[in-house]
Amino acid sequence: MTIIQRPVFPANGLPLLIGSLPVNDPLLAIKDWILTATPQIPIWPQLPANPYEHMLHQFAEGLPGVVEEAIETADSRIFYDTESDGFEEAQLAFYEEYLQITEDPALLLSSRFVVSRQRAQGIYTLTDAAGDFISPTALKGQITGPFTMLTGVHDKDDRLGYYNPAIRDIVVKGLAMKAAWQALFLQKQSQLPVLIFIDEPALAGLGSSAFISIAADDIRADINEVSTAIHSVGALAGVHVCANTEWDLLLSSEIDILSFDAYGYFDRLILLKEQLHAYLDQGRILAWGIVPTSDHEIIAQESCDRLVSLWEEQARQLVRPGRTLASILGQTLITPSCGTGSLPPVLARKVLDLTRDVSKILKAKYQV
Numbered sequence: 001m002t003i004i005q006r007p008v009f010p011a012n013g014l015p016l017l018i019g020s021l022p023v024n025d026p027l028l029a030i031k032d033w034i035l036t037a038t039p040q041i042p043i044w045p046q047l048p049a050n051p052y053e054h055m056l057h058q059f060a061e062g063l064p065g066v067v068e069e070a071i072e073t074a075d076s077r078i079f080y081d082t083e084s085d086g087f088e089e090a091q092l093a094f095y096e097e098y099l100q101i102t103e104d105p106a107l108l109l110s111s112r113f114v115v116s117r118q119r120a121q122g123i124y125t126l127t128d129a130a131g132d133f134i135s136p137t138a139l140k141g142q143i144t145g146p147f148t149m150l151t152g153v154h155d156k157d158d159r160l161g162y163y164n165p166a167i168r169d170i171v172v173k174g175l176a177m178k179a180a181w182q183a184l185f186l187q188k189q190s191q192l193p194v195l196i197f198i199d200e201p202a203l204a205g206l207g208s209s210a211f212i213s214i215a216a217d218d219i220r221a222d223i224n225e226v227s228t229a230i231h232s233v234g235a236l237a238g239v240h241v242c243a244n245t246e247w248d249l250l251l252s253s254e255i256d257i258l259s260f261d262a263y264g265y266f267d268r269l270i271l272l273k274e275q276l277h278a279y280l281d282q283g284r285i286l287a288w289g290i291v292p293t294s295d296h297e298i299i300a301q302e303s304c305d306r307l308v309s310l311w312e313e314q315a316r317q318l319v320r321p322g323r324t325l326a327s328i329l330g331q332t333l334i335t336p337s338c339g340t341g342s343l344p345p346v347l348a349r350k351v352l353d354l355t356r357d358v359s360k361i362l363k364a365k366y367q368v
Contacts, residue, residue, distance in 0.1 A: 009138060009193055009236055009256075011285045012368045013329040014038075015359035018240060018259070018289075019142045019199065020046040020341025022348050026125035031132065037352035041195070041333075042133060043140040044122035044186075048341045051076060052119045055144050055199070056152045061119060062112040063174045064090035065167050066153060080155050080167045091170070098173055105233055108184050113177035123182065127189035138193040141182040145200035145239065146172045146222040151211070152202065162214065172222045176229035183235035194235040197259055197287075198226055203250075204243035216249045227254045238287060242294075242338035244268045251275045259287035261337035264294065266314045276318060280331055289337035290314075291354045299347045304357040311362060326366040334359040 015038045023029040029045035150162035161167045183194045227237035238257030340348035
């Protein structure tokens with residue numbers, strides 16, 4: 001696959017959302033929520049009220065061996081099966097199309113890797129509404145990460161997809177192509193830079209007994225494969241983890257943006273101060289999840305001034321000669337610590353308002 005030069009993206013403390021919102025209507029989500037909080041970098045909203053947009057289902061279509069049943073019911077399930085009749089033929093067709101696309105990424109736009117409107121209403125609504133945007137600087141999309149998908153999908157005997165080499169390769173390559181499709185689709189519709197976040201909540205489980213035999217190098221290789229596909233169409237790749245994880249795995253990967261829960265876990269990340277400096281020295285970006293999303297009482301009590309002070313307190317720990325608070329903010333996106341899809345609407349709205357206002361105050365204070 002031909003690698004296109006990645007765009008240089010000025011983060012400059014802009015506000016950005018993670019993905020999910022507690023709204024059923026994608027147009028309402030975009031016009032009344034996203035464009036009022038983060039008009040500079042609109043996202044396409046994930047709407048988990050739609051069962052087809054649940055994390056494991058949303059990007060599963062077109063992947064041979066991944067079986068979905070009763071998606072719209074309480075008995076919904078997703079599992080893998082590589083022993084069924086027709087799997088080998090479907091696998092061969094998958095790889096044939098994959099290889100064609102690696103030679104000509106433009107084929108993505110009409111391939112099996114297109115994410116349907118049923119699975120991602122928001123991405124189509126976002127591009128349909130592009131005429132309502134006022135001078136955005138970029139668009140953002142997101143995709144379920146390979147580790148999360150492969151540890152969330154089991155076979156009928158409850159074995160993780162990660163441990164089946166055929167399924168692992170299909171899922172990693174399938175997600176890589178779906179991420180590249182998103183980036184290409186958004187670029188073609190908007191002519192704007194695109195950021196694609198790889199959502200990896202399951203990385204919080206690294207080090208547990210469930211994943212004891214999984215090597216960090218293998219996880220990094222899978223994330224790099226998805227990132228390379230995103231880079232191949234000229235977009236930037238990020239990884240979002242909403243809890244603690246093995247941060248050195250991500251800081252040493254090929255991602256451009258590290259999205260983390262700063263409100264809850266900055267004290268763990270800062271233990272890798274030298275790796276963080278090396279990461280920033282390469283011009284890469286921190287999506288600083290300074291606005292809490294996990295505790296209703298904390299969200300209700302938090303204030304913009306307190307969160308501004310918290311960002312400054314945390315960022316000061318990265319100040320050194322040649323790296324000021326202003327320069328750190330220049331490589332920072334201000335975000336919620338996670339998506340807001342599971343929050344009551346009134347609290348989700350507050351999270352969005354805080355994200356916008358913290359960014360506004362910091363940008364004005366440090367003139368970025």
